[in-house]
Every structure is written in structure tokens, then in C-alpha cells.
Amino acid sequence: MKSAKKSAMQNAMKYPKANTPIILCSVLILISTLATHTPVYAGDPPTIQFKEAGKLVKKLTLEELGKLVSAEKIKVNELHEKSQMEYQAFRFKSVLDAIYGKRWSKTEEILFTCSDGYQPSVPQAKIEAYPSFLAFGRPDHDFTLTYEKKLIPLGPFYLIWDNIHTEELKWEDMGDWPYQVTTVDLIRFQDHFPNLAPPEKSSAAAKRGFLTYRKNCLTCHTINGEGGNKAPELNYPINILEYYSEKWLKKWISDPTSIRYRTGMPAFNPEAQNRAQKIEDLVAYLRAMGKNKKKPPQ
Numbered sequence: 001m002k003s004a005k006k007s008a009m010q011n012a013m014k015y016p017k018a019n020t021p022i023i024l025c026s027v028l029i030l031i032s033t034l035a036t037h038t039p040v041y042a043g044d045p046p047t048i049q050f051k052e053a054g055k056l057v058k059k060l061t062l063e064e065l066g067k068l069v070s071a072e073k074i075k076v077n078e079l080h081e082k083s084q085m086e087y088q089a090f091r092f093k094s095v096l097d098a099i100y101g102k103r104w105s106k107t108e109e110i111l112f113t114c115s116d117g118y119q120p121s122v123p124q125a126k127i128e129a130y131p132s133f134l135a136f137g138r139p140d141h142d143f144t145l146t147y148e149k150k151l152i153p154l155g156p157f158y159l160i161w162d163n164i165h166t167e168e169l170k171w172e173d174m175g176d177w178p179y180q181v182t183t184v185d186l187i188r189f190q191d192h193f194p195n196l197a198p199p200e201k202s203s204a205a206a207k208r209g210f211l212t213y214r215k216n217c218l219t220c221h222t223i224n225g226e227g228g229n230k231a232p233e234l235n236y237p238i239n240i241l242e243y244y245s246e247k248w249l250k251k252w253i254s255d256p257t258s259i260r261y262r263t264g265m266p267a268f269n270p271e272a273q274n275r276a277q278k279i280e281d282l283v284a285y286l287r288a289m290g291k292n293k294k295k296p297p298q
């Protein structure tokens, strides 16, 4: 955390607010960064929507966003490619300040929607505590990366974290690194996902499992129709434990490729602490949801 603060400070020092020559200088850097490195798009320019509880607040192109927030270059440990990579990006907190003012600090979660259906919800406290960036390009490179031998387009926007200077982020997997981000929404978890919580009288394991599910599975899967759109529904009409045995479900979560040679599902974070317990908890949560089926809206 110490080093994260230091790097935030160093960056703040690079962009002091009340110093005209430096402002001019950063505007020039910004213009040149945008002008020389913005990829040329054949179709529509990269655009992002900002919402609050599902209601549109602002829709901006990359160019318009670049007029509100200065761009910088940031190096991260790229978890998909397992190497250090540099991105052109906006400090995400500055983006939130510019769009929502101080309102965003009162939100519970920030929900990212991606064009491939991925949908992570990141607690506001995490955005507050650790430096994150909305990347829009790579210097002298297409805005893509290679993951599992596939070329992934990252645009219009990609949320990245300074995991080089932040100890706590070093052990995280890429769950909170959504690419192809098209929408940012300030939400209250309970309002946005009213049918995901386990029943009140569920076991402690099921309640812990819910927290793990929110962070690691919700991004791709739906339960009762709520969640990401990248993977199958796990509860309605048939709960997963009605056709998977507990033993095979645990094996699947732990290491999907040990069951299907090719699968779009990643293994549950190999670096997670108390991993076996967390997988037990996930199963308890999924089982509890079997008694809480709700028909998804059409």
C-alpha cells in the first residue's frame, strides 16, 4: 500500500492542478498521445456510456473523454500475457470525478459491461483504495493482446490496475480486468441483482460462497437470469447440482480443463487463499440457490 500511495503521489506531482506551464505541457502531451497513438477506427469511434442505477448520465467518445481527463502511460503486470506491458490510459478515479463529481464515492459498486457479455461488479472501496486506469491504447501497438493463443481486441476500453506498485493486487487474478468495456454504471448490488442472494436462513458456508461467487463467477454466468452473459445459467430452470454431482462440480471449478480439453471457463484463481474451502463454499451457495429459483424476466 505504501508504494501504491507513493506512485499515486508521484503521478499527482507530474500533473499538479494549479501550475499553468505544466498544465499546458500536459495538454500538449495529451494531444500528442491521443494524436499519435489513437488507433484509426474504420467504423464508429470508441465510445463509452456512463450510467447511474441504469440511467444514462453521459455518452462520450475517446476524444471527448480525452478533453476531460489527461492521458498517461502506465506499465502493469499483464495477467493475460504474464509479462509487463505498457498502456495509454486515464486514471479511473479522475474519469469518475469528471463524470459524476463526488457522487461516485457514495456508490456501493461499479458495474462494468463488456461487448462480449462479461460483467464484473467492483466494490467502490476497491476503486477508492487501489490505483486503476481506463486504458484506450498501447504505445506503438494495436490495442490487442494475446490470451490462450487468441488475439483479443481490448477496445473500446480496458480496466487495468497498477499491480506493480500495489502489493495487495499482486495475487489477484484477472477477474477485475474487464476488456471491451462499453458501459460503466454506479449501482447498489442489491438493486441491480435482487435475485442472487442466498435465502436468509442459509448456512454460513453458503453466505461466504455468495461473496466468492460475486467476485469470481458472476462476471460470466447468470443465476436466476442475473449476471454476465458469457456463460450458461446455473440455476433456472434446473440447478447445476441437480445434474452435476458435488465431486465433479468441485473438480470442474478447480480445473475445468481436467474435464473438457477445450473450455471457455478459467480455473478458479489458483493463487486464492484457502482455495479448497472457498470451492466448498461455492458449492454450498449453488446448492442453496437451488431452493431459491426465480424465473428470469424475458
Ligand code: HEC
Binding pocket: 213, 216, 217, 218, 219, 220, 221, 230, 231, 232, 234, 240, 249, 252, 253, 260, 262, 263, 264, 265, 266, 268, 282
Ligand atoms: C470467464 C468466464 C467464466 C468465469 C469467470 C466462470 N465461468 Fe463457468 N463457464 C464458462 C463457460 C464459457 C462455460 C461453458 C462451458 C465450456 O465452455 O466448456 C462454463 C461452464 C460452467 C459450468 C457447467 C455448466 C453446464 O451446465 O455444463 C459450471 C457449473 C460453471 N461454469 C461454474 C462456474 C463457477 C462456480 C465459477 C466461479 C468460480 C465460474 N463458472 C466462472 C465461463 C466462465
